Amino acid sequence: MDQPAEAHAVKRLDPLLPEQADAADPDVHAWVAASAGTGKTQVLTARVLRLLLAGAAPPSILCLTFTKLAAAEMQARVMARLAHWAGCPDDDLAHDLAAIRAPVDAETCRRARGLFAAVLETPAGLAIQTIHSFAQGLIASFPVEAGITPGFQTLDDRAAALLRRRVLTDALSDRSDRGFRRDVEAIALDGGEARLHAIMAGLGKYGEALAALRVEGVDPLLRRMLGMADGGSAAATLAAGLAGLPWDALADMARALGQQSGVNALKLADGLAQVVGAADRNGLWPKLWGLFFTGKNEARKPTGLIPKALDEEEPELREFCVHVQNQLLAIRAEQERWQILEHAGRHLRVAVRLARDLAAAKHRAGVIDYDDMIAAAARLLAGAGAADWVRFKLDSRIDHVLVDEAQDTNLLQWDVVQALVEEFFAGKGQRDRFRSLFVVGDFKQSIFGFQGADPLIYRAKKEQFHLLCEAEPDRWKELPLSTNFRSVPLILDVVDRVIDHVGPEQFDRDAIPAHVPHKQGAGTVLLWPPLLAKADNGAADDAAAEDDGDSDEPPLAQDIELARRIAASIAGWLGDADPLILPASGRRARAQDILVLLRRRGRLMNALVGALHDAGVPVAGVDRLNLAEPLAVADLVALVRWVLQPGDDLTLAALLLSPFCNLDHQHLTALAAQREGSLWAEVQASPDLDVAAARDWLAELLRLGRNVSPYRFLEAVLSGPLAGRRRLLARLGEEARDAIDTVLDQALACEAAGAASLQAFLTWMAAENLEVKRDPEAALDAVRLMTVHGAKGLQAPIVIMADACGTLRTEAGALIMPVANGPELPLWLPPGLVQPPPALADALAARQEDARREYHRLLYVALTRAEEMLCLAGAAKANKDGGLPDGTWFGMVAGALADAGLVAVDDPNWPEPVQRLHAGPPVAVQPASLAPASISLPTDPWWQRAAPAEARPPRPLSPSALGPDPVAAPPPDAGRQAAARRGTALHRLFETLPGLDAAVRDVVARQWCALNVPDLDADELLATVSAVLDDPAFAAVFAPGALTEAPVAAVVGQVVIAGSIDRLLVTETDVLAVDFKTGARVPADLAAVPPAHVAQMAAYAAALAAVFPGRSVRAALLYTAGPRLIELDAHALSTWQPSAALPPADPITILTQ
Template sequence: MSAKVFPLKGEQALAVDPQDSVWLSASAGTGKTQVLSARVLRLLLREDVRPEHILCLTFTKAGAAEMAERVNAVLASWVRTKPEALAGDLLAIGADARPETQARARTLFASVLDCPGGGLRIDTIHAFSQWLLGAFPEEAGLIPGTQAMEDRDRELLAHRVLADLLVDWQNRGEKDLLGALEKLSLRLGPDGARTWLMRCANAREAWIGPGAWQEPLGGRIRQLLGLESDAGPESLAALCGDDQFDVRSLRACSEANAAWGTKTGLAAADVIASWLAASPARRAETADDLFKALFTQKGEPRSLKALEKKDPIFPRNVDAVRVSLSAVLDHRALLAVADFATPALTVGRRFALAWDDAKQREGLVDFDDLIRRAAALLADGGLGPWIRYKLDRQIDHILVDEAQDTNEAQWSIIRALTDDFFAGEGQRDGKLRTIFVVGDYKQAIFRFQGTSPENFQRARERFRKAMADRAAAARQLRENLDARELVELGLGRSYRTAQSVLQFVDRSIEAIGYREFGLDNAPDPHIGDDRPGLVTLWKPVNPMPDDDDDEDAPDNWLPAPERRMADRIAAQIKSMIGSFTLVKGGKRAAGPGDIMVLVRKRRELAGLIVARLHAAGVPVAGVDRLRLGAPLPVKDLMAALRFAAQPLDDLSLASVLVSPLFGWSQEQLLEHGYRAKGVPLWAHLQRSTDPDVRQSVDMLLDLLARADFELPQALLHWMLVGPWQGRRKLVARLGREANDPIDELLNAALSYAGAHIPSLQGFIQWFDAGEGELKRDPGAGEGLVRVMTVHGSKGLQAPIVILADATGNPDSSPVREISLPDGERSIPLPGLRKAEKVGRVSEAEEAERKAERQEHWRLLYVAMTRAEEALFVGGALGQRDKGEPAPDSWYARLAPLMPQEVIEDPIWGERREFGERAEGGTIAAQAELPIPPSLPQWAVRPIGPEPRPPRPLAPSSAGEDQGSDPPLPPEVSELAARRGVLIHRLLERLPDVPGPQREERARNWLERNAGDMPLADREEMLARSLGVLDEPQWADLFGPDALAEVPLAATVGGQVIAGTADRLLIEPERIMVADFKTSRRPPHALEEVPVPTIRQMAAYAAALGTIYPGRRIEAALLYTQTPQLIVIPQDMLAAHKPGLAAKQESLGG
């Protein structure tokens, strides 16, 4: 991170005055991070402010890290920078450059490092809450060891809570609750029902605490819907009575229809007459018949013009009937909502209470708990002041970044921290305390995470009023005539984006309407850099008549227009690289890292664009965020694990075989997998004699042999880098971007093992329980095209930005989550049908839709302001669009702002442009380069070889075996190696087993680890191992003083010796090292031992001589076939001491 300090200009300089509390509205690209950092520096330069007095709260971890790096880099540079440079930095941020200020500036870096925690507290609000609760767990009501929940743990706990509730209700005979849950599942689907139950759990304040809802809930639900608490069939019938229903107007409508005399009119008159003759209860039941007789499905009067000729006041009468009839129908619909919602919310409440108890019992908290408990802890009238006193730092200055994305619960923490800034002793002790808030309502786009920009406005009003009241009281009591109110400033000068692009942004806001963005007032015009800037509108990609003929395309899950859109974007980007001219920072040609592709939502289109770019040879980073289970490498590896856990899982086995891990084609799978009905695929393949199938079966047998005793992460590691070479195969087929999801899967397996008792089936269940996300660092892929959502691009920028799905319809999906306010609470409603959304429910839905639409436009603002020099807008249309983008799509609203001139385009057919291209001139990288000075002679003289540290010599590879047996066939060699490993393992494990038990334990171990080998082979290995252990001649080597599998490392004559000794006997006078040999034809005497084996033992002896100087070193070979022990004489060991003809290789054993 650069330590450069940029001069502050205009309101930037006013905002960093440390004596003021400031509310700063900063448009995109106006340098708010620079202002935040400068504000921190100005505070630190004050004599009465210590680093621990400052708290910075950010929205993301990346934002916190960036601010900390900026501040620390500047402070570190100030320690030793020249006085004139330091003075320049101080003046740039509005501080004085007096010698005493410079002296303090040079000490700030050490002060920051010395403060509690090792640095400035710059945190996300969740991290701060977690730290606070960790410091005061008992006061917060937490049991010791409470931890924050991960997503998968949350899902597993939710499943367990629901399962326990179902069992409990079944045992108690709670048929109403079971029936309510069944109805929820039928209406919403199983996943939808679970999602809604979690919504109830998240609405904790509705069920727990003062004034919480208690069962029975029927009365409160009816009141919530705008009904009387006892509303029911009687109240519905009352609305149909003559005293409440406008029967006079209804009779007039009947008379008009009768006078009309047509078949339709007479039928309507009969329906009205029958309805009027019925009882109020019967009228309520037949209200639909009356509605159909008088109105169309759209609610318009039938035959209005004809009836108006018969009765001029018919329109007024029919409108009066509509009002009365709508009241009946709405009342009936709301009663139906209450009848459905009452048991549903009862189930939701029971689940919420059980969920809260389970978290408390398990010692777990989620993000909402962190915020809620921290706010409650600080706001507690008795504990709050004591907590703040006991903190190892007094917080006097609070800075809040991205405040528009802070929700009400998070604001409650900030309020609790700042309450005594403006009241009581906190404002009378003469100490400076400030609040600094920076945000931009136009960039509030995280409503789906529970944030609301209205909280931003309300918080500003609260701070404005609190500070105004404080200042007025101080002046009235003459305590502080200089008391300051909240300073409200705005930043509109962009240092990121060209003026032409910002001019188009301003036109967009004006055309759409600032109120559509949720703004109370029109924003000030943006001011940008005076350099070329371009906005381009590409012609939308339309459906083609033959699109339905492309059903066999490998990516036909996406509509054909979107596939063509991805193709064209890839072609467009490839043509831009090296040819599109950029001017910021010097004229140059665009590279892959200069381009960012944005989509509105995380859908398949983003992944397809990445795939098309990769196929076109364009360097591209993967999608910024993926569900961990979605990438193909993860699916392939998880399919292998599922097969290992259940070999009869035909689908997983087939998936593994056609994956890059095995490389089968679909045709091979069909050829070799065709079998009789009911025969498992695994059993069928095992009976095959085809060489390719046998090779695959052997690989799978290796996997199954390891699955019973290997941990999940070890099994994955073996598949990736062991004999399967899975990583190499996956990367070769899927590209380098496969590495990230592979690594994240390994990390997930490690995380699982750290928090659970690891097992293969347990890991699979844990993995499937949640949708853990793979998040790439959006700023790490330098030199690569970035493809991401607009939400993911927040805080980023690029010279060239492409909006890939600007034709998307914001109204394409219905409002799914509706909540009704109940005082300070919010009560979630289950999924309702269209006919049930009336009255207050309809109002709540419309408010939700309005809020979503406003965020839709704010998302457009964020997307457009990511561009520094060029913005490209495009999209694909579907069959339903009929050649025109949806009226409220970004494309439809931006198109009228473009010039009418149409330019032919080789890729898109047509395009329109606003602004200007930076064409012509000389590319800085290609011309006008300064002539380099001639270099001195020493700079061009070749540097001699650098001394290399000695590489380890593995004793087992200390020389070539020139006299060994003839090489075995590969399959026999592999079997022999495995037998040798198994015998080594037995000789390592059995010495610690009591003699009478050795045979049984060894036989069981061989059955587990070599069950696929013939019984005769296992018995032969057992006999050889027991024969060695029963021989009294070398009993000491297997006694209690001997060690097994001992790693050795030492430097002998400048050569590093590293290896593992099979047995090591350590005695006061001597050291004896022995190595097991499982050769099929062992030597009969010392003279027949191969020279490489002698060298191996000589290396061991030399290393041990260095480790244990002064002791006698003996080396021996134990051949298990005979068995026999051959001791190597000292003179022979000395003759083959390392350093003579040793071959340096990597570590062996």
């Protein structure tokens, strides 16, 4: 979403720019390249509106968005505009039609005013939805054809994670498959439990391809990919390779080196002598490799191997060393093939087994996940047979397809889109009218490679659809949108400079037009000085320096200091001493104006939350919280686990060291080291005062945990006398508050799902990689922190790129590539590959290059979130020269602005001057925004008092139950029961028969009586009803338009009146309510009517007076045994008044049917 949603119903549409109008033209296929902030949502909305105005039926339009938020935003815009058109003045409608370049004639205006009703009358409304929602609806309509169990249920992320965990647990419990257990044990030793969960997570995208394999087919498949013959072994291959080395020459080299005086030469001579003289040279292969290569697997320089004196004596040794290194590389390449076969093979075998188990578990449960939806939809629309019929059905329904955020659409999703629109170009559709495709995206903003998105696919699809449109070239339009409505000119100039400095080819394969500002005003860029940790240059020798492989991550202290300095700067902006005035808006900055962006979640984001809390800055917390990471979550889960199992010593030990009990390791050692029984028994028996305090706390914890729901238990621990929240925040800091609140939210969600026990809560929290998402556009006056990925589509007046000094990490995880000309599969490769096979080497290089280009596109997305002010900061390990590492975002922006006129400005929050760039016209400051907000602090410590009992809402009063009833009625005898059944039957006949002809009425009544009350006298019932219906005196009661059994509810005074009126007639001036009484006793007049009946009708009259103010309300009782109609006079209707002192309240509702 490029622009925030505002009051759509009252604001006139801004006229489309010429290129926007071309894109919104419903008579062309449009492929739109929309740079950031160019109003693509406005164009999408205008295109939908013009399609509707041109006569497209609402169900014939399908708009596919990338996120639910985008779908909801667009749906709201379209519906708000249509609702506005339905009743707006003619000049407003004419303005809007002209703004979107639609015809402004009488017919178009008439159609525009009826569109809102037309869309509302469409059963499913406008189909503006995510592609997952469309796929779900598609396969729900054709489940058998899609190969899905009819009536399937869709798993959300949590349910899918829990199912994967259950499948993994069941597989690990299976002792019959020894090969699987061996593979799992090896994987666990190599990558731990996290590796197994990573394999499980990959089953979503590649589960279908994996499940199609057989475990025994994995080895042959990998051998074909690696070019390896059947049989053989790594040991035999290594022995053959080593046998080909020039061992005699190596022995001579060792002797020559042994005569030198240098330490390195003697070490090399000794190492060579050991290998040359070894009986088992295979075992010394790592040592031989290390003699000629560094710890980073880089070839040692000949000058580092051969001393200068020996080099002068035997210059041929240099060339000999290079020759040996080449031979060792060849041996290494063969060994790495065997390592890949073993390492990737075990991972692939485990993945195949788990994929099959997961597919079987889903089939048994009748469930699918989000990845299954897309795969099933693509499979449903592909091929022939049933797919032809499905496409035929869709072809008859869908005429226009619009695709949003197309650069983030993966290949499988494109297959679905292509199947939908191919008939548009083939000319074989059922309809003669023009059918259109609209695609909007931006190569520069493709940043979701980890989800399978590839901008090259986006580009290839453009060419493919263009070719399909060759028969009608005038119908195909490729349109760039470059006018930016979001950012001031300075921000856009910075973006253009960065693109030119880095290289346009790093952001897009096509030429990138300059960003044209539509919004005017001043802007500011701040480059806060990077916090650099000094590099360790104290290597003992060149070899040690070459082997230095320390991480480039800054120390934790640097991140904490960076967070503190950023928080201090923000606090200064928002404070009253020197408030920040937005350079273009001219008003005082608010917390909600600030968006802090990071490349990834982690310790810096957590440190920023804590630092902002400490500085008194309102902060919304992180955009996504992984519940497996915060210590506060781990402490709360341990607390629940121990309450369920007090004999769990390990969990109790963690609790004793946690902020809840606050003991140290000395206390724990004293309790646990020499214990004979359980740890809890030792705690209970300890005389130590600190342990006694912990014991009392834990005892109260056990008491609270008896027969209580997860939320009530946790809330009691956190907010009650145990003060759990205070204890956690005291040690873990304010950044723990968000995690604590999230755990409480999860407890409520767990209970809402029907799992209201502590054990169920533990299972609920055990879902792998459980992430909780926050609405990024929630209306909070607080600083927002999120990743750049999460901020896609958002904007803010002030954007802070807080980790701009990080470098691109080497891609890790499974390599995704086609295996042996088959489908793409995840390959887990062994670390430290030096000479991978060519196919793998090309794939690895391509992956790293793709990552580098996406790293640059991510920078573009981050820069273009800013409206008026952009700040960059970061911490890093300094390079060997003491400067910023190469390839950082900070370095790219600083380099791009080197000649832009940066000015050094002193800032007390930073150790060095801040580089500042400001440009644009001066702005008039809004005086009202400078006044500090008036804050009234309560002096009454209300939070320390117990909350009063919550007032209950009034219980609805039923008028039929009114009246004195001093004595409980005895149980009804047979006669009373028969009378009650007769009364019920008469009510039903009075409800059904009015409006029917007399002849038809008789037949219907007798059939109903025979089916429902065969024991009653049908003739008597029919005679009673007919006597009433045929009497002209009661014609008004049964007039056409009168409602039967009309429910009514209203608030009168402070009482809720709710009931059902037997007969209700509403006219422009009057309201008549009639209630049937079927008893045998008929009052002679109003004075003889039972008080309960009078009170009942008086209450109905009071409710109807509130519902229909200004109309005359009449009430009457129809005694069917007479028949006699007795109308209540004004005095009778006034006998029931809830409170004369209170004004009548607005009615709640009246339901008519």
